[in-house]
Amino acid sequence: MNLALFAGDRKVADVPPVELERRRSFSLFAGGSLAVPIVVWNRD
């Protein structure tokens, strides 16, 4: 499943693929700016 960030209808960034696992927490941090978004997954 490919995810992406949207600001309204505008696609801002693609989200790096992550393999979800049961019993795990995944946090997606979107930082930077709209022009240069930074998208990072963190697996807890």
Place this chain on the structure above:
Amino acid sequence: MSNLSVGNQHHGIRLAQQRRRQDSGQLRNRQWLAGIYGVIAGPVAYGPEPGRGSLPTDIVNDRGGGTTQRQWGLARSMWASRRASSCWISTCGPRNAGWVYRFGGALLAFQIEMLDILLNRKQASVLESRVPRAESPKQRLTSLQTTGDEQQWPTNTQLSCLRTRPRLWRSRGLPWRTPSCMREKPRQTRPSFTSSTRRLSAGSMRRSAISHSRPSCRTRRALTSSCARQFPHSGGVAQTILHVGGRSLLHRCIHRGRLAALEFHEPLTGLKATIAFFNLVPGTTLALKTADGTTAVFDAVARTLRHSAR
């Protein structure tokens, strides 16, 4: 005594201009746990630094210097009155070497609370990991975990209570215990900042508005700090996760100089993965959707950090 292990990696702290910089090389002896909020290694104290006004947030390597003991003594004497305008953390190590961590301005409630936790437990190890640069060149992850049986995750019931009752969440914290280095001096009362912490935290506790279901993280407190500007992370998020006594805290530096702290907990069910989404982009509401835009995982997530725009 602390049982610390620090990976020989940069831990995300840079010092002010006139100070010697603390870097990973100075952590190689595995004695120092460095973080945004403090250090646990050997005798630890923190308190206000008298006689000075607002300090720039910096971290001073006092190793080999002659001030550690003096400051250590001040820490002992000033233990009960730490509402001064500037605070610092001091550690003493072998041969009286130590670090002094200074914070500009008074410590925020969350910082005090974090330090309180750290000082009480004194059991933590640092496990650092990195996202491979090939995958995320701007990201550096750091996780801290307690050793052995120290890590105690709260149960779902507890989490439910904690979510709805911040005071209970705090009251579940560890009992006050004077650091070993302070025990020789009788403690009269719990330090006065405690009540301040509770008052401030109760007012400042904010729910994370990032998840429509049950978020795995909650914004505890958003902090701003000048030191964050000196962090070496040119982009991305630097974060540290600290698991102490059932409280799993994360503090994070975002590349534009914001610090944030969140509370983490385990997934609420073993059958699912929990996803949390943090929108840290100033002035923007973001949605996490499938790439084709048809299905929203999180819709219209506003920026979560109150102080993120500065």
